[in-house]
Amino acid sequence: MEKFYLFFDFLFPFSGLFNFALFKKKKGDTEYGIGWFPLGGYVKIAGMVDESMDKEQMALPPQPWEYRSKKPYQRLFIMLGGIIVNTLLAIILYIVIFTVYGENYLPTKNAKFGIAVDSLARTIGLENGDMIRSVDNKPVERLDRIPAAIIYSHNQTGTIEITRDGKDMTLNIPTGTVNKMSKMKKGEFIGEAVPSVVDSVKPGSIAEKLNLKPGDSILTMNGQPAFLRNQLDEIKRANYGKPVTITFMRNNSTDSVVATIPKDQALGIYYVSEEKYLVFEKIHYNVFEAIPRGFVYTFEQFGNYISQFKLIFTSKEIKASESLGGIISFGKIFPDEFDMYKFLMLTAFISIILAFMNLLPIPGLDGGYVIFLLFEMISGKKVSEKVMERATTVGLVLLLTLMVYANGLDIFRLFKH
8 A cells, every 4th residue: 555645635536736745644655644635535556547547657567566466356355445344334333332222212003192293294194193004005113214114115106004093094195205305304204292291390481380280281272282292382383472271181180271482482391201101112232132233234224325325316206416415415414412322323324325335336436446356357358457547537537526516516505595
């Protein structure tokens, strides 16, 4: 390995332009450095046609230690090295996550009060309290995976099977729903419905002035059902700054109070934990149990990401101009507040994305070199260095164009909003 650089020390993909590094230090035979062009980075392997386009080195006779002197299977292993390391990193992180945190999720069948819906879910016919049985007649074990199941439903115009007020119904997913869902943040669309039962009230709050007590169960607000928390929140949003009548139950007796909803919609109520009403699945793993789970979960996530990636090309509703993003979009996936669990989960998933993207058969990426090596191993004929140089140049230009396009979309969205 001749160079190991964070960012490029040239105007990517033109290796002969503006060659300088912000920092560099040679240790052994390898030069470590930080380039000035802030996109990705690269490793320069001696005797290999890569983004550095070192034609002078390639014109010299091959040396025994160089990449081009190695056997095809050895070069294949070298090219797969980065992909393997990214995959192993994801596996290790998931093993750590399952060992430390385990798994905690709500089985769909355990959502005994049904679902809480947002405005988009309501447009396709879902209502608060609906019990979802299946999507496209396929049961979905975990409630939080239902939105993904809807997005991946056949031809993106599938069905949702529900039970409402004791009656079974089938809802057709309208055209355009998947496009709207693809723009949602995680946790939107549907969630578990939970009763509006007071656990405690904030000192000095409206709730305290109304004399609401722990154990009070809110029933209605302005005559509209408010038994579920999201129902209550919706009514508050629609009535901020206005007086409302709140009906609640205390010790099997009903009572009512009048309050004015403040602009921040905060009444000062702390609700009883949802875990008191819903049975969550909690799985604890020791290290030996977490290892196979880490492997399985990693490849489940690979499958999920591949399914998402395919939608860009196969879905009539997912548009590249709305799905692609650059540095700004990447930054938005991080939570506003640091949370170790979320950080580890996100880091593992990013490693999976990097592994998958590097495996794409585009010259300039590891996957492109893998294709040439597989051709050589099958045919017995080595691809000429001239063809490799041209293919790599085309691939690098394609990658640069994609980067400019994706980051340009981010900038356009900033000005648009």
